[in-house]
Amino acid sequence: MTERDYETAVNTDEVAANEAPATAKAQTVPVVAVVLAAGFGTRFDPDNPKQLVSVGGKPIVCWSIEAFERCARVSDIVVVVNSKVREEVESLIDQQGYGKVRVVIDGGAERVDSTAAALDMLAAAGIPGNAKILIHDAVRPFVAQQAIDGSIDALDQFKAATVAYASTDTVLLTRDLGDLKVVKSVPDRPNTFRAQTPQSFRFATIRQAYDLASADPDFHPTDDTRVVVDYLPDVPVAIVSGAETNMKITTLEDIPTAERIAEQLEGFDPKEAARARMHALLAQAAGQMR
C-alpha cells in the first residue's frame, strides 16, 4: 500500500475530533479500532460462526462494530475476518452503512496471527507510530463507551492499556504434578483481573512487541497485552475498568446471558429480537419433528 492508499484506507485528519463533544481534547492522531472477527469457536455451532449469531436481534459482529462507530473519537475501523465469513460480514457492513470501516482483511489461524495481519496492513498503510490502536474481540459485543473512552484516554499517559474486570473469584495459579494440576500460588484477589478488550496501544509499541515476539516460534499468546508484557517488560500496561456485561460469547450457553444484557442496551431492537427468537423456536421445533 502506498501512502496515498493509506489516506483513503485510514483517516488521519481531525474529523473525528471535530465530531467529538466540546469537552473532549482535540485529537490529532488516528484512533483505529481493530475488530477481530476471525476466530472459529470450536465450542460453538460450526455451521453458524459465533460472530454472526444474532443477540438482541443483531449479529454479534454488528454490535461490536457499532460500539466503535458510535464513539466519535474513533476515526477508523479495521475488521479482521476468516475468509469463510468475509462475504457475509462485508454484506452486513454495506447493509448497515458503517461509515468508519475502511477495510476488511483476512486474519490468520490464531488470534495472534489476526492481530499481526492487521498491524502489517496498518504499517503498509503508513500509519504514524503514535496512532492509537484499539484491538477488540468481536465476540465481546457489549463493550461500553466508557471502556472505549477510557482506553483512548489511558494512551495519553501509557503506551499500552487493557480493559479488564476485577476477578470476583479467587484466582489459583497451578503447575503440573504428573498428569494432575496442583496449586502453585494464590495471588491477592485485588491484584487479579480478567482481561477483556479493547486492548490498546500506541502503534509503534504494539508493532515493536510483535516484531520481538515473532522471533519466538513457541509464543502463542491468548491476548495482545501479554505480547507487550513479555517482550517489552519496561512498558507498563494500564488497567481500564471493564464490566461484567463486556462478556465474551464463547459457547451457546452464553447466549441467554447475552440476550439479557442486550435488552438493557442502546441499539437493542425489540422487533428484530422477537423475530429472531421466533426463528430459533421454529428451528428447534423443526429439529424435534425430524
Next chain:
Amino acid sequence: MTERDYETAVNTDEVAANEAPATAKAQTVPVVAVVLAAGFGTRFDPDNPKQLVSVGGKPIVCWSIEAFERCARVSDIVVVVNSKVREEVESLIDQQGYGKVRVVIDGGAERVDSTAAALDMLAAAGIPGNAKILIHDAVRPFVAQQAIDGSIDALDQFKAATVAYASTDTVLLTRDLGDLKVVKSVPDRPNTFRAQTPQSFRFATIRQAYDLASADPDFHPTDDTRVVVDYLPDVPVAIVSGAETNMKITTLEDIPTAERIAEQLEGFDPKEAARARMHALLAQAAGQMR
C-alpha cells in the same frame, strides 16, 4: 465439648459408608461438610441475606445443604451462620428434615473467622486428624455431586484439594503504580483457575495451617486453600474439576443466571419456583404503585 458430645455431634461410624453405592470404597473416616452461610454480602439486598433468597423455588442455603445430604459418602454437616439468620436457617433445617446436619454454629466477621470457628468446634468435638473436611460456600448452591465425590477422592492422594474451574479469560496479575493498577504479569491461561468450593482437607492439615496463620494478624485470606498454600507450602493442593454452573451468587444480577441453572437440576420445584416468581412480580408491582 466432651468426647461423648462429639459422638452425638459428629458421626464417626460407618453408616455413611454402608449407605454408599457398592462401588464406593469402604469409608472409615468421617467426611464432614462445613457449609459457610455466615457472610452478609454488602453487594446484596441487606433486608434479605443472599443465603436465604430463593432460586428455583428453594432458599440458596437449602440447595447447598442438600448437595451434601444427597452424597452418601458425606457423614456429617456443620452449618456456620451469622447470628442474624440463625433462627431462620435452623427452622429451614427442621422443616426440611436434613438428617446429617449435626450442629449450627455462629461464624465470625470474615470468612476466615467462620472457618476457624468450625475447625475449633470440630477439634473440641475430638474429630480425628485424618477426617476429611469439605468447606463449602453456601452461596454456591449448585455444586455437582462429581465435585463432591472428586474432592473426597482427591483426599486419598492429597492432604488438600480444591474445586476450581479453568479460566476462559486470560488472567492479569497487577501491581499498583501510584493510584492506578498496571499489569505485572500474564500467566499461561492453562495454569489459571477460578477457585470454587468445596475446598477439602484432612483435618490435621487445615488445622495446622490455620494455627500457623492465626499468628499473622495481617493475613485475611479469601479462601481456605490459600491458608494451606501460604503456610504449608510443601503440601500440594490438588485441583478438582468444577463447572461454570457451580457459580457464586454475589449480587442480585446473578439471580437470573441462577434461576436458569436451577431449572436444569434435580431438586428443582417448578410449582414453588412459579409461586416465588409470582411473589417477586407482585412485590415489584407493589413497589411501582407506591
